[in-house]
Amino acid sequence: MDGIADMGGTRGWGPTHPPRIDEPVFEEPWQGRAFALGIFSIPVAGWNVDAFRHATERLDRTAYLDDGYYGRWLNSAELMLTESAILAPAAIDARARNLRGEHVEEPPIPEPARPDYAPTAEGSLRTVDVAPAFAAGERVRARDMSPPGHTRLPAYARGHTGVVDVVQPAEVLPDTNAHFLGENPQHVYSVRFDSRELWGAGTEPFAVTVDLFESYLEKIA
Protein backbone atom coordinates (compact mmCIF):
# COMPACT_ATOMS: atom_id res chain seq x y z
CA MET A 1 0.00 0.00 0.00
CA ASP A 2 1.05 3.60 -0.44
CA GLY A 3 1.93 5.14 2.88
CA ILE A 4 4.58 6.48 5.15
CA ALA A 5 6.42 3.15 5.42
CA ASP A 6 7.33 3.22 1.72
CA MET A 7 10.17 5.68 2.17
CA GLY A 8 12.52 4.94 -0.72
CA GLY A 9 13.45 8.21 -2.45
CA THR A 10 11.10 10.39 -0.42
CA ARG A 11 12.26 13.87 0.57
CA GLY A 12 12.27 15.92 3.71
CA TRP A 13 14.00 13.71 6.26
CA GLY A 14 17.12 15.79 6.70
CA PRO A 15 20.65 14.44 7.14
CA THR A 16 21.48 10.90 8.18
CA HIS A 17 22.88 10.28 11.62
CA PRO A 18 26.42 8.91 11.66
CA PRO A 19 26.92 5.61 13.47
CA ARG A 20 27.66 5.84 17.17
CA ILE A 21 30.22 3.58 18.75
CA ASP A 22 28.85 1.28 21.44
CA GLU A 23 25.20 2.16 20.90
CA PRO A 24 23.24 -0.24 23.12
CA VAL A 25 20.89 -2.72 21.45
CA PHE A 26 18.03 -1.20 23.43
CA GLU A 27 18.59 2.39 24.48
CA GLU A 28 15.78 2.15 27.04
CA PRO A 29 14.41 -0.95 28.77
CA TRP A 30 10.90 -0.52 27.34
CA GLN A 31 12.29 -0.94 23.82
CA GLY A 32 13.43 -4.49 24.55
CA ARG A 33 10.04 -5.24 26.14
CA ALA A 34 8.21 -3.80 23.11
CA PHE A 35 10.36 -5.87 20.76
CA ALA A 36 9.70 -9.08 22.69
CA LEU A 37 5.98 -8.30 23.01
CA GLY A 38 5.79 -7.81 19.25
CA ILE A 39 7.53 -11.12 18.55
CA PHE A 40 5.40 -13.09 21.01
CA SER A 41 2.12 -11.37 20.13
CA ILE A 42 2.17 -12.59 16.53
CA PRO A 43 1.26 -16.20 17.42
CA VAL A 44 -1.13 -14.97 20.15
CA ALA A 45 -3.06 -13.08 17.47
CA GLY A 46 -2.76 -15.98 15.02
CA TRP A 47 -1.10 -13.70 12.49
CA ASN A 48 2.09 -13.94 10.44
CA VAL A 49 5.05 -11.64 9.84
CA ASP A 50 3.57 -10.22 6.63
CA ALA A 51 0.36 -9.27 8.40
CA PHE A 52 2.41 -7.72 11.19
CA ARG A 53 4.36 -5.63 8.67
CA HIS A 54 1.07 -4.59 7.10
CA ALA A 55 -0.13 -3.46 10.53
CA THR A 56 3.01 -1.35 10.81
CA GLU A 57 2.49 0.29 7.45
CA ARG A 58 -1.12 1.14 8.39
CA LEU A 59 -0.05 3.17 11.42
CA ASP A 60 -0.61 6.89 11.16
CA ARG A 61 2.36 9.24 11.02
CA THR A 62 2.39 9.84 14.75
CA ALA A 63 2.25 6.17 15.65
CA TYR A 64 4.80 5.31 12.97
CA LEU A 65 7.37 8.01 13.67
CA ASP A 66 7.14 9.65 17.05
CA ASP A 67 8.29 6.82 19.30
CA GLY A 68 10.85 5.44 16.86
CA TYR A 69 11.43 1.90 15.72
CA TYR A 70 10.33 0.14 18.91
CA GLY A 71 7.37 2.47 19.17
CA ARG A 72 6.34 1.00 15.82
CA TRP A 73 6.65 -2.49 17.28
CA LEU A 74 4.44 -1.49 20.21
CA ASN A 75 1.84 0.24 18.09
CA SER A 76 1.78 -2.54 15.49
CA ALA A 77 1.27 -5.10 18.25
CA GLU A 78 -1.61 -3.02 19.60
CA LEU A 79 -3.26 -2.81 16.18
CA MET A 80 -2.80 -6.54 15.60
CA LEU A 81 -4.09 -7.54 19.04
CA THR A 82 -7.07 -5.22 18.70
CA GLU A 83 -8.01 -6.46 15.23
CA SER A 84 -7.80 -10.07 16.36
CA ALA A 85 -9.86 -9.09 19.42
CA ILE A 86 -7.29 -10.32 21.90
CA LEU A 87 -7.50 -6.82 23.36
CA ALA A 88 -10.34 -4.31 23.32
CA PRO A 89 -9.70 -0.97 21.67
CA ALA A 90 -8.11 1.46 24.15
CA ALA A 91 -7.33 -1.35 26.59
CA ILE A 92 -3.65 -0.46 26.64
CA ASP A 93 -4.23 3.23 27.32
CA ALA A 94 -6.73 2.44 30.08
CA ARG A 95 -4.27 0.11 31.80
CA ALA A 96 -1.46 2.61 31.31
CA ARG A 97 -3.49 5.30 33.05
CA ASN A 98 -4.24 2.99 35.94
CA LEU A 99 -0.56 2.10 36.19
CA ARG A 100 0.21 5.74 36.83
CA GLY A 101 -2.41 6.07 39.51
CA GLU A 102 -5.55 7.11 37.70
CA HIS A 103 -8.75 5.18 38.24
CA VAL A 104 -10.31 4.54 34.86
CA GLU A 105 -12.60 1.72 33.88
CA GLU A 106 -10.93 -0.83 31.65
CA PRO A 107 -12.88 -2.31 28.74
CA PRO A 108 -13.95 -5.96 29.08
CA ILE A 109 -11.90 -8.67 27.37
CA PRO A 110 -13.51 -9.33 23.99
CA GLU A 111 -14.13 -12.66 22.31
CA PRO A 112 -11.01 -13.41 20.25
CA ALA A 113 -11.39 -13.24 16.48
CA ARG A 114 -8.23 -14.80 15.17
CA PRO A 115 -8.00 -15.17 11.38
CA ASP A 116 -8.59 -18.49 9.66
CA TYR A 117 -4.92 -18.96 8.97
CA ALA A 118 -2.22 -21.60 9.34
CA PRO A 119 1.15 -21.62 7.56
CA THR A 120 1.95 -24.60 5.34
CA ALA A 121 5.51 -24.69 6.70
CA GLU A 122 7.86 -22.64 8.83
CA GLY A 123 9.48 -19.53 7.46
CA SER A 124 8.91 -17.90 4.09
CA LEU A 125 10.88 -20.06 1.64
CA ARG A 126 8.82 -22.49 -0.43
CA THR A 127 9.34 -24.70 -3.45
CA VAL A 128 7.16 -24.09 -6.49
CA ASP A 129 6.57 -26.48 -9.38
CA VAL A 130 6.71 -23.95 -12.20
CA ALA A 131 9.94 -22.71 -13.71
CA PRO A 132 10.91 -19.07 -13.19
CA ALA A 133 9.25 -16.81 -15.76
CA PHE A 134 12.35 -14.65 -16.06
CA ALA A 135 16.04 -15.48 -16.40
CA ALA A 136 19.17 -13.76 -15.16
CA GLY A 137 20.17 -11.05 -17.62
CA GLU A 138 16.61 -10.53 -18.88
CA ARG A 139 15.19 -7.02 -19.03
CA VAL A 140 11.95 -6.68 -17.06
CA ARG A 141 9.61 -3.90 -16.01
CA ALA A 142 8.21 -3.49 -12.51
CA ARG A 143 4.46 -3.14 -12.83
CA ASP A 144 3.01 0.30 -12.34
CA MET A 145 0.51 -0.71 -9.71
CA SER A 146 -0.65 0.72 -6.44
CA PRO A 147 -2.55 -2.00 -4.57
CA PRO A 148 -4.63 -0.92 -1.56
CA GLY A 149 -3.39 -3.86 0.52
CA HIS A 150 0.07 -5.05 1.44
CA THR A 151 2.80 -5.21 -1.15
CA ARG A 152 6.59 -5.32 -1.16
CA LEU A 153 6.89 -3.52 -4.46
CA PRO A 154 8.26 -0.11 -3.46
CA ALA A 155 6.75 2.90 -5.19
CA TYR A 156 10.08 4.15 -6.52
CA ALA A 157 10.56 1.01 -8.66
CA ARG A 158 7.07 0.95 -10.18
CA GLY A 159 6.95 1.36 -13.94
CA HIS A 160 10.71 1.21 -14.24
CA THR A 161 12.85 -1.14 -16.29
CA GLY A 162 15.70 -3.17 -14.90
CA VAL A 163 17.68 -6.34 -15.49
CA VAL A 164 17.28 -9.58 -13.55
CA ASP A 165 20.50 -9.93 -11.59
CA VAL A 166 19.80 -13.13 -9.65
CA VAL A 167 16.87 -15.55 -9.52
CA GLN A 168 16.36 -16.10 -5.79
CA PRO A 169 14.44 -18.97 -4.13
CA ALA A 170 10.64 -18.85 -4.13
CA GLU A 171 8.93 -17.24 -1.15
CA VAL A 172 5.45 -16.82 0.27
CA LEU A 173 3.78 -13.86 -1.46
CA PRO A 174 3.35 -11.13 1.17
CA ASP A 175 0.53 -9.48 -0.79
CA THR A 176 -1.87 -12.35 -0.08
CA ASN A 177 -0.28 -13.84 3.03
CA ALA A 178 -0.61 -10.54 4.90
CA HIS A 179 -4.38 -10.73 4.36
CA PHE A 180 -4.65 -14.46 5.17
CA LEU A 181 -5.61 -15.15 1.55
CA GLY A 182 -3.04 -17.88 0.96
CA GLU A 183 0.70 -18.23 0.64
CA ASN A 184 0.83 -18.21 -3.19
CA PRO A 185 4.60 -18.78 -3.26
CA GLN A 186 6.41 -17.20 -6.19
CA HIS A 187 9.89 -16.90 -7.58
CA VAL A 188 11.76 -13.82 -6.38
CA TYR A 189 14.18 -11.87 -8.53
CA SER A 190 16.87 -9.43 -7.55
CA VAL A 191 16.29 -6.84 -10.26
CA ARG A 192 19.00 -4.30 -10.92
CA PHE A 193 17.92 -0.76 -11.78
CA ASP A 194 20.15 2.02 -13.04
CA SER A 195 19.88 5.18 -10.95
CA ARG A 196 19.14 7.32 -14.01
CA GLU A 197 16.22 5.05 -14.95
CA LEU A 198 14.79 5.51 -11.45
CA TRP A 199 15.53 9.16 -10.77
CA GLY A 200 16.36 10.88 -14.03
CA ALA A 201 19.32 11.75 -16.18
CA GLY A 202 20.98 14.11 -13.70
CA THR A 203 21.31 11.54 -10.94
CA GLU A 204 24.68 10.32 -9.69
CA PRO A 205 25.47 6.95 -11.32
CA PHE A 206 24.83 3.86 -9.20
CA ALA A 207 22.66 0.74 -9.24
CA VAL A 208 19.91 -0.48 -6.93
CA THR A 209 18.83 -4.10 -6.69
CA VAL A 210 15.27 -4.66 -5.49
CA ASP A 211 14.03 -8.15 -4.55
CA LEU A 212 10.76 -8.48 -6.44
CA PHE A 213 8.13 -11.21 -6.60
CA GLU A 214 7.27 -12.63 -10.00
CA SER A 215 3.81 -11.06 -10.14
CA TYR A 216 5.37 -7.61 -9.66
CA LEU A 217 7.18 -7.95 -12.99
CA GLU A 218 6.26 -7.96 -16.64
CA LYS A 219 8.14 -8.87 -19.76
CA ILE A 220 9.37 -6.12 -22.01
CA ALA A 221 7.68 -6.45 -25.36
Next chain:
Amino acid sequence: MTSDGSAERLPPALRTEALEQLLTERGLVDPDAMDRLITQYETNVGPLNGAKVVARAWTDPAYRRRLLDDGTAAIAELGFGGPQGEYVVVVENTATTHNVVVCTLCSCYPWPVLGLPPSWYKDPAYRARMVREPRTVLSEMGLELPGDVEIIVRDSTSEVRWLVLPERPAGTEGLTEEQLVPLVTRDAMVGVARVEAP
Protein backbone atom coordinates in the same frame (compact mmCIF):
# COMPACT_ATOMS: atom_id res chain seq x y z
CA MET B 1 -2.91 7.07 20.11
CA THR B 2 -4.00 10.17 18.34
CA SER B 3 -2.80 11.76 15.16
CA ASP B 4 -4.45 15.13 15.56
CA GLY B 5 -3.23 15.98 19.03
CA SER B 6 -6.75 15.98 20.46
CA ALA B 7 -5.84 13.71 23.33
CA GLU B 8 -2.74 13.13 25.37
CA ARG B 9 -0.28 10.62 23.99
CA LEU B 10 0.90 8.38 26.74
CA PRO B 11 4.63 7.59 26.95
CA PRO B 12 5.66 4.40 25.13
CA ALA B 13 7.38 3.00 28.22
CA LEU B 14 4.12 3.21 30.16
CA ARG B 15 2.07 1.76 27.30
CA THR B 16 4.57 -1.09 26.89
CA GLU B 17 4.28 -1.92 30.58
CA ALA B 18 0.51 -1.90 30.22
CA LEU B 19 0.58 -4.23 27.24
CA GLU B 20 2.94 -6.62 28.99
CA GLN B 21 0.67 -6.71 32.02
CA LEU B 22 -2.47 -7.28 29.94
CA LEU B 23 -0.91 -10.23 28.13
CA THR B 24 0.98 -11.86 30.99
CA GLU B 25 -1.90 -11.74 33.47
CA ARG B 26 -3.95 -13.81 31.01
CA GLY B 27 -1.06 -16.22 30.45
CA LEU B 28 -0.77 -15.26 26.78
CA VAL B 29 2.88 -14.24 26.96
CA ASP B 30 5.55 -15.61 29.31
CA PRO B 31 7.63 -12.81 30.85
CA ASP B 32 10.55 -15.19 31.40
CA ALA B 33 10.56 -16.00 27.69
CA MET B 34 10.60 -12.27 27.00
CA ASP B 35 13.62 -11.88 29.30
CA ARG B 36 15.42 -14.69 27.50
CA LEU B 37 14.71 -13.21 24.07
CA ILE B 38 15.93 -9.75 25.12
CA THR B 39 19.08 -11.20 26.67
CA GLN B 40 19.70 -13.24 23.55
CA TYR B 41 19.82 -10.12 21.38
CA GLU B 42 21.67 -8.04 23.96
CA THR B 43 24.45 -10.55 24.50
CA ASN B 44 24.61 -13.45 22.05
CA VAL B 45 23.29 -12.42 18.65
CA GLY B 46 25.22 -9.47 17.36
CA PRO B 47 27.82 -8.31 14.84
CA LEU B 48 30.53 -10.47 16.42
CA ASN B 49 28.85 -13.39 14.62
CA GLY B 50 29.21 -11.68 11.27
CA ALA B 51 32.79 -10.67 12.07
CA LYS B 52 33.67 -14.33 12.60
CA VAL B 53 32.15 -15.16 9.21
CA VAL B 54 34.13 -12.38 7.51
CA ALA B 55 37.42 -13.29 9.20
CA ARG B 56 36.98 -16.91 8.17
CA ALA B 57 36.31 -15.86 4.58
CA TRP B 58 39.42 -13.67 4.56
CA THR B 59 41.67 -16.50 5.72
CA ASP B 60 40.09 -19.56 4.07
CA PRO B 61 39.62 -19.23 0.28
CA ALA B 62 37.43 -22.33 0.07
CA TYR B 63 35.15 -20.95 2.79
CA ARG B 64 35.00 -17.60 1.01
CA ARG B 65 33.84 -19.37 -2.15
CA ARG B 66 31.16 -21.30 -0.25
CA LEU B 67 30.05 -18.11 1.48
CA LEU B 68 29.56 -16.25 -1.80
CA ASP B 69 27.87 -19.28 -3.42
CA ASP B 70 25.48 -20.13 -0.55
CA GLY B 71 25.64 -17.63 2.26
CA THR B 72 23.03 -19.30 4.44
CA ALA B 73 24.82 -22.67 4.44
CA ALA B 74 28.30 -21.21 4.95
CA ILE B 75 27.04 -19.07 7.85
CA ALA B 76 25.39 -22.15 9.36
CA GLU B 77 28.79 -23.89 9.30
CA LEU B 78 29.84 -21.45 12.03
CA GLY B 79 26.65 -22.16 13.97
CA PHE B 80 24.67 -19.03 13.07
CA GLY B 81 21.08 -19.02 11.88
CA GLY B 82 17.57 -18.20 13.04
CA PRO B 83 14.92 -15.53 12.61
CA GLN B 84 15.57 -13.04 9.80
CA GLY B 85 18.36 -15.27 8.52
CA GLU B 86 16.37 -17.82 6.56
CA TYR B 87 18.15 -16.92 3.30
CA VAL B 88 21.28 -14.80 3.42
CA VAL B 89 23.09 -13.61 0.30
CA VAL B 90 26.66 -12.40 0.76
CA VAL B 91 28.11 -9.84 -1.64
CA GLU B 92 31.75 -8.85 -1.77
CA ASN B 93 33.11 -5.34 -1.67
CA THR B 94 36.29 -4.78 -3.68
CA ALA B 95 38.45 -1.89 -4.80
CA THR B 96 36.06 -1.28 -7.69
CA THR B 97 32.60 -2.38 -6.41
CA HIS B 98 30.88 -1.21 -3.24
CA ASN B 99 27.68 -2.85 -1.98
CA VAL B 100 25.54 -1.21 0.69
CA VAL B 101 22.34 -2.56 2.26
CA VAL B 102 19.08 -0.79 3.10
CA CYS B 103 15.44 -1.68 3.71
CA THR B 104 13.29 1.14 2.36
CA LEU B 105 9.97 -0.47 3.39
CA CYS B 106 10.75 -1.33 7.02
CA SER B 107 14.11 -2.21 8.56
CA CYS B 108 14.86 -5.77 7.39
CA TYR B 109 18.30 -6.82 8.57
CA PRO B 110 20.21 -10.14 8.89
CA TRP B 111 19.70 -10.69 12.62
CA PRO B 112 21.69 -13.96 13.06
CA VAL B 113 24.93 -12.36 11.84
CA LEU B 114 24.49 -8.69 12.77
CA GLY B 115 21.94 -8.68 15.60
CA LEU B 116 19.17 -6.11 15.72
CA PRO B 117 19.65 -3.05 13.50
CA PRO B 118 21.36 0.10 14.82
CA SER B 119 19.47 3.37 15.05
CA TRP B 120 20.91 4.88 11.87
CA TYR B 121 19.73 1.91 9.78
CA LYS B 122 16.13 2.48 10.98
CA ASP B 123 16.32 6.23 10.47
CA PRO B 124 13.89 7.54 7.80
CA ALA B 125 16.70 9.63 6.30
CA TYR B 126 18.81 6.53 5.70
CA ARG B 127 15.88 4.49 4.36
CA ALA B 128 14.69 7.26 2.05
CA ARG B 129 17.98 8.58 0.72
CA MET B 130 20.19 5.51 0.33
CA VAL B 131 18.39 4.48 -2.88
CA ARG B 132 18.48 8.03 -4.26
CA GLU B 133 21.84 9.57 -3.36
CA PRO B 134 24.02 6.82 -1.85
CA ARG B 135 27.33 8.57 -2.46
CA THR B 136 26.12 11.60 -0.53
CA VAL B 137 24.67 9.48 2.27
CA LEU B 138 27.86 7.45 2.58
CA SER B 139 29.86 10.65 2.72
CA GLU B 140 27.65 11.96 5.53
CA MET B 141 28.30 8.74 7.39
CA GLY B 142 32.03 9.14 7.01
CA LEU B 143 32.81 7.00 3.97
CA GLU B 144 34.27 8.79 0.96
CA LEU B 145 34.41 6.52 -2.08
CA PRO B 146 36.59 7.28 -5.11
CA GLY B 147 34.55 8.45 -8.07
CA ASP B 148 35.27 5.36 -10.13
CA VAL B 149 33.94 2.91 -7.54
CA GLU B 150 30.66 1.36 -8.66
CA ILE B 151 27.96 1.53 -5.96
CA ILE B 152 25.29 -1.17 -5.76
CA VAL B 153 22.53 -0.52 -3.22
CA ARG B 154 20.71 -3.64 -1.99
CA ASP B 155 17.10 -2.89 -1.01
CA SER B 156 15.83 -5.73 1.22
CA THR B 157 12.26 -5.93 -0.05
CA SER B 158 11.78 -9.73 0.23
CA GLU B 159 12.97 -12.27 2.81
CA VAL B 160 16.42 -12.29 1.19
CA ARG B 161 18.84 -10.82 3.72
CA TRP B 162 22.04 -9.20 2.49
CA LEU B 163 25.45 -9.31 4.17
CA VAL B 164 28.46 -7.43 2.84
CA LEU B 165 31.84 -9.17 2.84
CA PRO B 166 34.12 -6.14 3.29
CA GLU B 167 37.46 -5.82 1.56
CA ARG B 168 40.33 -7.06 3.70
CA PRO B 169 42.50 -4.04 4.46
CA ALA B 170 46.07 -3.84 3.27
CA GLY B 171 48.60 -4.42 6.01
CA THR B 172 46.70 -7.29 7.64
CA GLU B 173 48.37 -10.09 5.71
CA GLY B 174 50.20 -11.31 8.77
CA LEU B 175 47.16 -11.44 11.04
CA THR B 176 45.42 -14.65 12.01
CA GLU B 177 41.69 -15.27 11.75
CA GLU B 178 41.32 -14.60 15.48
CA GLN B 179 43.25 -11.34 15.18
CA LEU B 180 41.09 -10.21 12.26
CA VAL B 181 37.74 -10.74 13.99
CA PRO B 182 37.85 -7.59 16.17
CA LEU B 183 38.68 -5.41 13.16
CA VAL B 184 35.42 -6.24 11.39
CA THR B 185 32.66 -3.77 12.22
CA ARG B 186 28.92 -3.94 11.87
CA ASP B 187 28.99 -0.82 9.72
CA ALA B 188 31.42 -2.45 7.26
CA MET B 189 29.14 -5.50 6.99
CA VAL B 190 26.21 -3.24 6.04
CA GLY B 191 28.42 -1.30 3.66
CA VAL B 192 28.58 2.17 5.25
CA ALA B 193 32.22 1.82 6.27
CA ARG B 194 35.44 0.11 5.30
CA VAL B 195 37.46 -2.14 7.57
CA GLU B 196 40.60 -0.34 8.65
CA ALA B 197 43.94 -1.96 9.45
CA PRO B 198 44.91 -1.65 13.13
